Amino acid sequence: MVKIFNRIYNDYFMKSRLKEYEKLILDFINNDYMFITISDYKKLKDNDKHLIIRHDIDSDLAIAKKMFEIEKKLGVKSTYYFRKQTCDKKFIEEILKYGSEVGYHYEEIATFCKENNVKTRDNIIKNMDKIKKLFETNIKEFEKEYNLKLTSIASHGDFINRKFDISNAVLFDENLRKKFNKIVEAYDSVIEDNIELRISDCMYPNFWKPVNPIVAIEQQKKNVLLLIHTRWWDKAPGERFKNEILRLFRK
Numbered sequence: 001m002v003k004i005f006n007r008i009y010n011d012y013f014m015k016s017r018l019k020e021y022e023k024l025i026l027d028f029i030n031n032d033y034m035f036i037t038i039s040d041y042k043k044l045k046d047n048d049k050h051l052i053i054r055h056d057i058d059s060d061l062a063i064a065k066k067m068f069e070i071e072k073k074l075g076v077k078s079t080y081y082f083r084k085q086t087c088d089k090k091f092i093e094e095i096l097k098y099g100s101e102v103g104y105h106y107e108e109i110a111t112f113c114k115e116n117n118v119k120t121r122d123n124i125i126k127n128m129d130k131i132k133k134l135f136e137t138n139i140k141e142f143e144k145e146y147n148l149k150l151t152s153i154a155s156h157g158d159f160i161n162r163k164f165d166i167s168n169a170v171l172f173d174e175n176l177r178k179k180f181n182k183i184v185e186a187y188d189s190v191i192e193d194n195i196e197l198r199i200s201d202c203m204y205p206n207f208w209k210p211v212n213p214i215v216a217i218e219q220q221k222k223n224v225l226l227l228i229h230t231r232w233w234d235k236a237p238g239e240r241f242k243n244e245i246l247r248l249f250r251k
Contacts, residue, residue, distance in 0.1 A: 037101035039151035053078035081105035110158035154186035
């Protein structure tokens with residue numbers, strides 16, 4: 001019951017935390033951190049202090065736009081991963097023009113399951129070649145639609161993936177990596193192994209896991225990654241209600 005209450009408060013009543021987001025960025029700036037994108041991962045090998053801000057735009061595009069305006073105001077770069085359903089051409093163009101990174105937040109396994117009423121994990125495995133082909137097509141269409149060359153992508157985690165215990169990340173196999181050899185997966189070891197502290201935002205009242213980002217500054221961690229989800233930073237009653245109804249219907 002406590003978790004349900006916290007979710008309702010977070011989605012429908014919580015005050016905006018965007019001022020807190022701005023202050024957090026300023027704290028890192030004032031402690032001499034360099035802000036880099038996911039695809040700048042090679043820079044992690046030097047002796048400077050780095051902060052990677054990774055935005056997974058699962059929903060709440062309006063909140064993402066506000067966070068982007070804060071980053072522009074403070075002159076920092078970050079990475080934005082868009083699902084097909086959250087893509088906004090004008091917004092993507094603005095991000096690219098500014099110099100931040102845009103990537104594809106892919107979920108073809110979950111999408112296939114929803115569209116085909118999949119009931120078993122075996123059914124996913126049997127159709128894996130078809131799903132991988134769809135994934136390849138979607139990468140090409142994403143690049144064409146938004147006039148860019150992807151440098152990184154990130155797997156999205158859906159309730160379907162948890163239900164069948166299979167990650168969308170399995171789609172980016174050796175064959176596709178050869179075809180898209182300029183693209184790195186955000187969860188690849190070449191990035192993750194060089195991150196000294198990985199922190200994700202989460203639901204009210206904790207807001208961060210495993211620790212508050214201030215700990216990274218206090219401990220002078222060299223390479224820090226912040227995973228940001230728009231829904232934990234402001235309420236959005238209309239969109240949250242619509243998404244919950246869709247999720248219940250799909251379940």
